[in-house]
Amino acid sequence: MAEFICPVCGKQNPAEAEFCENCGAELRKSRPESLPPANADQTAKNSTSPETSGSFSPYLPDWLNELSGRPLDEPSDQAENAESYQPSNFKDEWIDQSFKSGSEPGSEEPIPFEENTEDPVQAESFGEKSSPGDIPTGPDTLDQAENTAEEAFSGNNSWGLSAWLDRLQNSTPGSQTAPGSTRKLSPDSFENFLKDQESSGDFDTEKVNFPETLLPAKPDEDSSGLEELPDLSESEPQLESDQTAFDAELTPGQDFDSSAPFEDLSDRLPGLPEGKAEAAEEDSSSEPVEFPQPDVNSFADEIPEIPGGISIEKNGDSQETSTWIPELKNSPENRISEPVEQASSAMEPGSNDHQDLTPEPVDEQTIDSLLSMPNSEWIESLDQPETEENPATITDAQAEPANSLPQSELPSWVMAMRPSDILPEGQDAEKEIEEVGPLAGLHNILPTKQDKVEAYVPKSIHSSLSVTETQRVQAELMESILSNEKSPRFRRKNVKSSEIRWLRWVISIVLLSSMIIFAIFSPPFFQAPLTPTGSSPVGMTIKAIEAIPDSSPVLVVMDYQPDYIGEMESALGPVLNQLMSKHARLVFVSSTPMGGMLTEHLMQKLAGNFSYEAGKQYIYLGYLPGGSGGIFAFAKHPAYILGQGSTQENLWNKPVLKDYFKSGSDPQLSDFAAMVVSTDNADIGRTWIEQSGQKLGSKPMLMVVSAQSAPMLSPYIQSNQISGLVAGLEGGMIYNQAQKNKSTAGDYWDPFSAGVLATEILILIGAIWSLLASRRVPPSEIGQGEV
Amino acid sequence: MFSDIQLAFITGLTSFLFTLFILSYLFGDNPVFQFAIHAFLGVSAGYIGVIIIQQVIYNKLLFPLVTGTFQTRLILVFPLVMSLMLLAKTSSSLEWLRRPVMALMVGVGAATIVAGAVIGTIFPQVLAAIGMFGLKDGVSNPQYAGSLVMGGITLLGTIVTLGYFQFQRGDQSKTPGSLNQIFGFIALLGQIFIAVTLGAIFAGVLLTVLTALSERVVSSLSFLESLFSFIH
Incomplete structure (x- = not known):
């Protein structure tokens, strides 16, 4: 026994059962074999045609392809369509829930246009385009035309949409579908249907409730349903023109009042061929037919909220739908289904109304995109006169009674989207309405006006600099420096030469x-200075000379200038007198060229007292050039540096020296018994100390210096680098006092x-x-x- | 040619005249003063030149180069060449030739001076300054107290003198006032020590000058006395 599984609860039911034994759901619609063969053939013909069904897949949005459950470009057939309609193939459980919640036994009534809703494809296709409601039962041809057109438009796999549409349609009173009815889609069938309706008088316009958006807009109050939609005519002129042409062929001689939709269509089809457009207008305006206005809002509100799935827009337009539908209709593969679409367009005065019911994903992003949709163009179209191109249509539309159709209630968010000038009556437009720019006519779009702008006093910018205290001080300093540079510079007043001369x-x-x-x-x-003590520099000098063995060679450095000859001879004279008293062999050297002259001048004064002769008791070795280097070399090799006389004789072989320095030997500085440095320059005295002090060894180094050099050389006595110091006239006078000798120092002492x-x-x-x-x-x- | 008396008279007269010529500067710069200056410079330069030529160039370079051995000659070539290179200074185009010789002389002289200063002055003076505190002999030295005082004064003088030359001064606003006062006091003491040192040097120079003047006065008076004695 054949069984049929309830698409709602999944229980098995007898094959002939019309309602589920478990849940009471209607089974006849879900039963594939309920599809009439003829209609199935027709549907199969349409669906197998690549131009009708499968060819739409590339143009369908992803969500629709997902709903279809078929890969893109896959050819569809009737069997697949029938199977895809099985509840087990439902992909969205919410649809099942919708079936459960809305399919109550006994609540379904046949509706006129869904007599053959056994064809689920046709039924759901119709559901997308048309609105359920109090649609009177009409001929099958009309249903066929509607369903076939919707099927061709939406493809034959929109099972997900058809399910809830079926539910919506079935929930409408009097929408009981006649079982076994077939649907044949052809212009003739639709025409016949119209004729039958007219003749039978059953076609009551008052009873036909089309959605408000399908009806001609009322120019004075409610035309927003059409005018809010994007203008698709520009992007699909060919499709619209063909549709209008089909409508023109479909409706001649009938009382079908489709003037308003056609009028609107003609307005929105500027590229339509003139003949067809006029024919369509004439046909549509010849006998107006008023369709009952379905309560779109009511059934839309009944649709459960689709989480991320399909949405139904009542008056708004889906941006996504508006983008893929033109592509779908403009495709060459869709040419064969154009008559079907034209038929459906004929049934839908608001050509875009089918998109209102097009399922689409509903989420916040969609709503946001909808709210942010650029609508300036179509808003501007509101201001444009509609009657320029089709005055006849306007006349017909104006001829419509204003209150012939009940007004529909728009959702709040759609109302918020509406321009203020088309807000329905009773709803006060807000005060803040954008007047200019792309958002003109919208309210609450931008923060507005002066009352919300905080007034403030602009900060005044002063021309003066604001500087810190440090910067101010630095600036003042710089200013003072510059002012000093600008001012004449004074110099000290010259003292008169007469005053200096006087002084x-x-x-x-x-x-x-x-x-x-x-x-x-x-x-x-003036008394003579006191006798020096042993620890005084002069006393140390005396002691050092007294310690020298008799007839010992003593090196005497004559490094003073002739202008200091009086002072130096006064200081050096007493020292040389003591040395000569001990028969010391005096060896004179000098690092200045004047040394030889000074030596001769001094010895002329002193030699007479001790019978000293040059070359015998004393000798001048010569000038020692080279400064400190020469002194260092002499201290290291005295005989190699000096000792060559003017006659190229070796002075070291003189009698004064040959007794102490053997011929051919290398005499050293330490071979001298003492070294006496007489200089008036402290630097020269320090050089002799530094360069020859170590070479002298333990032998005493005595200093006879001028008074001006004594302070600088006194520290060398403290360091024991020199053994005695005689400074200036005073030192010589002290030395004489100690030696009890009379010298020139005493002559100079009083003056x-x-x-x-x-x-x-x-x-x-x-x-x-x-x-x-x-x-x-x-x-x-x-x-x-x-x- | 001249007797000793005549020679002594000529020398004394020349000395007296040149002394007067120099003292004529009391009337300002005059030809007599200029004559005395140029005479001294000329005689000094001539004498120095003769000495250098005789005792340096001839005795130490030319004569050994001619009469010396081959080794002596080979060694003396270098000073001869370098001396000629020094003469290149007279020509602007050959002036570069003297630079290596000058570099050698300056380098050797600087090295000698630095080495001698370190060995002969700095180290011994530092040791002497330390020794003034009597660390070696200790209390056993009878002059320990005096040496300690002298050492302390020397140390204090050294420190404050160096402190006076502390010219680096920071931001006055950031330096504490007490620190500025301390540095100011140290600088003041340094100024005192420096003034004493410069005063001593100036006094020595003054004594030297007065000694020279006294010698000139005594010499002039002796000449005049001799002159008057000769006249009478």
């Missing part, structure tokens, strides 16, 4: 007079002392003068002078 004369007279007086008269005013005293007095007077002068001159004038 010069005073100092000279004081000094010379004091010296001359004390030199001439030699009053016993020297007088000169020192006079100098001290002058310095004191000068200091007092300067102090008084500084008090007389205001501080402001100090440092300023003539320009």
